[in-house]
Amino acid sequence: MATELRGATELRGKETWGLALRKHWRLYTLALLPVIWFLVFRYLPMAGNVIAFRRFRPGGSIFGEEWVGLYYIERFIQDQAFWQAFQNTVIIGALTLVIVFPLPIILALLLNELRSRVFKRFVQTVSYLPHFMSVVIVAGFVFELTSLDGTVNRLVKLFGGDPISFMQQADWFRTIYVSSEVWQTVGWGTILYLATLTTIDAQLYEAARIDGANRWQQTWHVTLPGIRPTMMVLLILNIGQFMQVGFEKIFLLYNTLTQPTADVISTYIYRVGLTSGQLSYATAIGLFEAVIGLVLVFSANAISRRVTGSSLW
Numbered sequence: 001m002a003t004e005l006r007g008a009t010e011l012r013g014k015e016t017w018g019l020a021l022r023k024h025w026r027l028y029t030l031a032l033l034p035v036i037w038f039l040v041f042r043y044l045p046m047a048g049n050v051i052a053f054r055r056f057r058p059g060g061s062i063f064g065e066e067w068v069g070l071y072y073i074e075r076f077i078q079d080q081a082f083w084q085a086f087q088n089t090v091i092i093g094a095l096t097l098v099i100v101f102p103l104p105i106i107l108a109l110l111l112n113e114l115r116s117r118v119f120k121r122f123v124q125t126v127s128y129l130p131h132f133m134s135v136v137i138v139a140g141f142v143f144e145l146t147s148l149d150g151t152v153n154r155l156v157k158l159f160g161g162d163p164i165s166f167m168q169q170a171d172w173f174r175t176i177y178v179s180s181e182v183w184q185t186v187g188w189g190t191i192l193y194l195a196t197l198t199t200i201d202a203q204l205y206e207a208a209r210i211d212g213a214n215r216w217q218q219t220w221h222v223t224l225p226g227i228r229p230t231m232m233v234l235l236i237l238n239i240g241q242f243m244q245v246g247f248e249k250i251f252l253l254y255n256t257l258t259q260p261t262a263d264v265i266s267t268y269i270y271r272v273g274l275t276s277g278q279l280s281y282a283t284a285i286g287l288f289e290a291v292i293g294l295v296l297v298f299s300a301n302a303i304s305r306r307v308t309g310s311s312l313w
Contacts (some may be wrong), residue, residue, distance in 0.1 A: 022132050030170070031136060039095060047063070047196075048062065048283065049283060049286075050064060051063065051279060051280045051283050052280060052283040052284035052287045053067065053068060053070070054066060054067055054068060054071070055068050055279065055280055056065075056279045056280045056283075057241050058277065059128070060281075062281065068078070070279055072281045072283075072284035073284050074286070075281060076284060081268065082265075082268060082285065084263065085263045085264055085265050085267070086265060088261055088262065089264040089265045089266075090165065090243075091261075092172065092177060092245050092250075093242045093243060093245050094172060094242075096178060096181055097238055097239070097242060100178065100181050100182055100185060100186065101234075101235065101238055103182060103186045103189075103230065104186050104189030104190045104193060105193055105227070107127065107186060107190045108193035108194050108197065109193075109219060109223065111124065111190065111194060112194065112197050112223070113215070124187070124190075127186065127187025127188075127190070128187045128188055128191075129181055129187070130184040130185075130187065130188075131187065131188035133184070135248040135249050136252065138180060138183075138184055138249065139252035140255055141180075142176060142180050142253060143167060143253075144168055146166035146176060147167075148163045148165065149163075149255075152166070153166075167253070167255070167258065168255075168256045168257045168258070169257070169258070170257065170259070170260045171211065171261065172258075173254065173258040173261045173262045176253070177249065177250065177262075180249065181246075181249075192230055192234065193227055193230060193231075196227045196230045197226070197227060200222065200223065200226035200227075204222045205218055205222055208222055229308060229310040232304045232308055232311070233310065233311075233312060235300070235304070236300045236301050236304060236312055237297075237312075239297065239300040240293050240294075240296055240297035240300070241293070242291050242293065242296055243265060243288070243289050243296075244266065245264045245265075245266065245295065247264075247266035247270070249263055249266060250262060250267055251270065254264070254267065264300055265285065265289050268285070269282045269285050269286055272284075272285070273274055287313075297312075301313065
């Protein structure tokens with residue numbers, strides 16, 4: 001009897017899956033291309049990680065010619081240039097996480113308090129626009145603004161200071177990079193939070209007002225708890241990308257003068273892998289970076305689930 005019931009359940013499950021596939025085949029068709037993209041550009045390239053443990057020679061097998069074990073891992077562990085890039089990656093990643101991540105939340109809360117729809121839409125439009133600009137254009141803006149006769153130095157002169165060669169001084173690179181990230185990403189980052197704010201029950205605010213809560217108390221006890229699940233999910237995703245500091249923008253902005261503070265793991269991998277042709281060595285470093293990112297995601301997810309009850313899985 002139990003066997004018959006289990007078989008009937010499995011049959012209904014198969015029929016349900018087949019029925020759903022026939023009924024919603026258009027939706028599954030839309031998902032087909034993204035799945036293929038992930039397979040081709042994300043999962044299949046993972047097979048190439050084997051050359052982190054094998055010696056790759058141009059023109060030879062894509063999986064390497066000779067097994068070398070942990071040789072390349074030991075090599076970058078002893079490489080001072082790698083650890084300098086690692087330190088820069090951690091610092092820039094931490095600055096981006098601490099400064100850039102909270103700003104969309106703050107901007108969304110401020111926009112949510114606006115009563116003028118026209119002004120609110122104007123602020124949203126102005127803050128969203130930089131997201132749609134190419135990184136090359138953003139880098140061009142940065143160079144123009146920070147040049148010796150650019151807007152920033154004109155303001156410096158206006159207040160009696162001397163012009164500063166921002167893009168030739170290593171101490172200024174991190175400030176410039178994080179500032180450009182704020183300008184380019186904060187407005188776009190508010191979209192999810194504004195959408196989440198619309199799902200908060202208005203009766204909660206009404207009950208808080210009846211209890212005598214002011215606007216700050218309503219924000220602290222109603223608004224922030226309402227968007228906390230979204231905040232935690234995005235925080236986990238940002239922590240997972242902690243080591244993957246934007247290669248394109250840093251590559252376009254940095255030079256030999258700013259390299260001591262600007263060179264990160266991704267640009268270091270580019271130099272040793274593509275410029276110097278040390279593909280096995282670069283793969284070993286990239287694998288190390290990926291492992292750190294994986295550990296950070298799992299750790300952040302576990303901590304978030306235990307502390308706040310919100311997590312990715």
